[in-house]
Amino acid sequence: MRCNEVQNIFDDYLDGEIPTEESWNLKRHVLDCTSCQADLERRRAIRQSLSDLPVLGPGEGFLDRALDRADDLTAKENNRRRSDQAPGWPPGSTKGRRVAIAAVFAVACATAFIVQQPFSGTPPTEIPEVTIAMHEVTQVNLVFSANDELQDARLSLQLPEGVELAGYRGRSALSWKTDLEPGKNVLRLPFVGHIARTGEVVATLEHAQGTKTFRLKVKVI
Amino acid sequence: MTSQAKDAFAVLLKPHLQRLYRLAYRLTCSVPDAEDLVQDIIVKLYLRRDELTSIRELAPWLGRVLYNHFIDDKRRYARQPLKLVDPSIAVDDQIASDTEPLAQALNADTAQGLNAALTKLSEEQRVVVLLHDSEGYKLSEIQELTGIPVGTLKSRLHRGRERLRALLKRDGTFSVQDACNPLNGAKIDAL
Numbered sequence: 001m002r003c004n005e006v007q008n009i010f011d012d013y014l015d016g017e018i019p020t021e022e023s024w025n026l027k028r029h030v031l032d033c034t035s036c037q038a039d040l041e042r043r044r045a046i047r048q049s050l051s052d053l054p055v056l057g058p059g060e061g062f063l064d065r066a067l068d069r070a071d072d073l074t075a076k077e078n079n080r081r082r083s084d085q086a087p088g089w090p091p092g093s094t095k096g097r098r099v100a101i102a103a104v105f106a107v108a109c110a111t112a113f114i115v116q117q118p119f120s121g122t123p124p125t126e127i128p129e130v131t132i133a134m135h136e137v138t139q140v141n142l143v144f145s146a147n148d149e150l151q152d153a154r155l156s157l158q159l160p161e162g163v164e165l166a167g168y169r170g171r172s173a174l175s176w177k178t179d180l181e182p183g184k185n186v187l188r189l190p191f192v193g194h195i196a197r198t199g200e201v202v203a204t205l206e207h208a209q210g211t212k213t214f215r216l217k218v219k220v221i
Numbered sequence: 222m223t224s225q226a227k228d229a230f231a232v233l234l235k236p237h238l239q240r241l242y243r244l245a246y247r248l249t250c251s252v253p254d255a256e257d258l259v260q261d262i263i264v265k266l267y268l269r270r271d272e273l274t275s276i277r278e279l280a281p282w283l284g285r286v287l288y289n290h291f292i293d294d295k296r297r298y299a300r301q302p303l304k305l306v307d308p309s310i311a312v313d314d315q316i317a318s319d320t321e322p323l324a325q326a327l328n329a330d331t332a333q334g335l336n337a338a339l340t341k342l343s344e345e346q347r348v349v350v351l352l353h354d355s356e357g358y359k360l361s362e363i364q365e366l367t368g369i370p371v372g373t374l375k376s377r378l379h380r381g382r383e384r385l386r387a388l389l390k391r392d393g394t395f396s397v398q399d400a401c402n403p404l405n406g407a408k409i410d411a412l
Contacts, residue, residue: 049335050354055243057252063238067227070264188253
């Protein structure tokens with residue numbers, strides 16, 4: 001067999017999809033050809049790495065949370081059907097329009113949401129806090145509520161010592177450019193704590209209409 | 222949902238959850254999106270829970286439900302990651318030349334480079350490469366899942382592998398944002 005003939009069937013060989021005789025011919029060629037030998041080994045190594053690629057998550061108790069969520073949604077849907085027949089506030093009522101932009105922080109795997117007071121010209125009285133387990137990835141939702149569309153906003157995140165985002169080891173500051181749509185805008189972040197302490201995450205949202213800073217206490221245990 | 226109904230549903234679903242989640246993760250390359258995808262079909266399946274007990278081959282059926290849901294709602298699950306402003310983690314699209322020395326075989330340390338190279342494949346290629354070479358699905362199983370003919374899948378797999386080899390440097394490194402990095406799922410997304 002010639003090199004190009006052998007190389008053409010390397011993948012089928014690794015998949016175990018070529019006849020025995022052809023397989024023997026391939027092996028014989030590879031034994032005598034260092035170039036094909038290296039090619040085959042490289043393909044084999046890539047296959048191994050693909051096979052070893054990790055799957056991250058889901059978070060602990062995901063099924064329970066998912067079932068609870070399904071339960072909630074089913075109940076809400078039933079309630080909505082019932083309330084459709086009764087008078088009530090329409091979505092996006094003036095009650096919500098007083099808020100220019102607000103932030104809510106929530107831990108995805110917690111049952112209760114930690115809510116920051118909506119921004120209305122005065123700073124929030126209390127900084128929300130989340131607790132994360134050391135060396136484990138915890139998904140934290142940052143929810144930004146905007147009345148109007150905000151284009152080209154820049155979100156900057158300053159992380160406290162001992163807290164990182166999974167995949168960005170050693171980086172305490174990150175920023176993104178994004179557009180915000182009217183309503184709730186969610187950013188999910190995979191927090192990982194490496195030091196048992198409480199620190200403060202500072203999220204700054206800059207856009208044409210101004211800058212807002214939100215704070216979140218992160219307790220690593 | 223009564224507690225009893227919820228428990229029965231959980232018992233039925235639990236043996237398949239890990240495979241479903243892995244499939245969702247391979248399709249979305251993101252923990253939050255994979256969780257959302259599985260969550261969505263759990264809600265959807267609950268409404269059809271009576272149907273579940275009558276399905277003989279539940280595992281492939283569930284896989285198809287998940288895949289179809291992913292395709293139907295692709296825009297939602299295939300959101301563009303946020304653009305990082307920091308230039309230090311900008312994409313390096315350089316393709317390795319054949320003249321570079323072979324440093325050593327790929328190992329666990331090169332997973333990041335492999336992930337990075339995977340981002341450069343088309344979604345069609347990436348999905349079939351990940352399902353076949355990472356998850357061990359046979360082409361016939363991927364056909365059953367996606368409805369795409371085996372011949373087409375084989376061609377995508379071949380091209381995907383070829384592109385991966387071209388993208389990966391000889392030592393397996395590839396300096397680019399991680400394909401299955403959790404932050405790829407990080408998005409600002411209107412509810």
